[in-house]
Amino acid sequence: MITRDDVLAAERRISKHVRRTPLLRGGSSSAPLWLKCEFLQHTGVFKARGAFNRQLAALERGELDPAVGVVAASGGNAGLANAYAAAALGVPATVFVPENAPRVKVERLLAYKVTVRQAGAEYIDAYEAAQEYVAQSGALFCHAYDQPEIAAGAGTIAEEILQDEPGIDTIVVAVGGGGLYAGLAAAAAGRARIVAVEPVSIPxxxxxxxxxxxxxxxxxxxxADSLGARRLGDIAFSMASQEPPVSVLVNDDAIIAARAQLWSEYRIPAEYGAATALAALTSGAYVPQKDERVAVIICGANTDPCTLGDPTP
Known part of the structure; x- marks a missing residue:
């Protein structure tokens, strides 16, 4: 479990290292919608928040040896975030990715001068390889989603949303392993409901x-490249058990259409995982009540820009 106090501590710790991303008003005059533009975060994804919180907290406690560095397992985005944070803090990083990780993400990882190792076909394969590396090297492991500091860092997004628009009733978020969801649930408890959106193929x-x-x-x-965890993290499950979110599923067609809409209407280059949140609204999987004030987190933009004008993946 994490609490809002954990999120507020993360906010203080990372404030000088991450961007406060804008909250864009969209939708229509009769049905306004706010888009939290987290795709503008360092590395193009929200995960920079948790990465900085994890690494800075470990440095404070003396758990991170600057000579040994950090290790992460990722479909791409968590690796990018931890690589960026490590570079900013002057420590080495090793990132394990599945063999089918998107080329655009691997190329960006290499640009941060980190060691990239490919292992297996799914996130779980990269995770297991990373655990072996941690045991051998003593590097600090930075989980993609299931560590308290990772989730608390992500939860700072909800703090920003509710500071910028205190009247927000609902925050809609895509769920993979659940780190972002867990942080939001902790931050927004008692203030806004959470709608948790997943692809039907990865529920x-x-x-x-x-x-x-x-x-x-x-x-x-x-x-699957960004929401492809095989199971929900324990922290997210604990949060969901305490106060169950509104859980909705969307299919690939809805995700593809939402991504195309983000590009055509707002020129937002969202990856499919990021578009999953909006797909709950555009497909009708979640229908807000009259006057309900809804914010949608567009959580990442590490995608191939050549596909943005193409309605197929």
Whole structure:
């Protein structure tokens, strides 16, 4: 479990290292919508917040040896965030990615001068390889989503949303392993509801709520590169058990259409995982009540720009 106090501590710790991203008003006059533009964050993804919080806290406690550095396992985005944070803090980083990680993300990782190692076909394969490396090297492991400091760092997004628009009723977020969801739930508790959106092909939260515990799910679909965790993290499940979110599922067609809409209407180059949140609204999977004030987190933009004008993945 994490609390809002953890999120506020993260906010103080990382404020000089991350961008306060804008909250863009969109939608229509009769149905306004706010888009939290986290795709403008360092490395193009919200995960920079958790990466800085994890590494800075470890440095404060003496748990991070600057000579040994950090290690992360990622489909791409968490690796980018931890590589950027490590470079900013002057420590080395090693990132394990699946063999099918998007080329655009691997190329960006290499640009940060980190060591990139490919392992297996899914995130879990990269994770297991990273754990072996940690045992051998003593590097600090930075989880993609299931560590308190990672989730608390992500939760600072909700603090910014509710500071900029205190009247927001609902925050809509895409869920993979659940770190972002967990942080938002902690920050927004008692102030705004959370709508947790997942692809039907990777329903980690939905399946966990149904089973009463995190369970493995199959991983497939257009958003698998960023939402491709095989099971929900323990922190996210604890948060969901305490105060269940509104859990909705969307299919690939809805995700593709939402991504195309973000580009055509706002010129936002969202990746499929980021478009998943908006897809809940555009597909009708979640229908706000009259006068409900909704903010949607557009959480990442590490995508191939050549595909933005193409309606197919």
């Amino acid at each position: 980690t939260l939905h399946a966990a709520l149904a089973a009463g515990r995190p369970v493995d799910v199959t991983v497939s679909g257009v958003a």
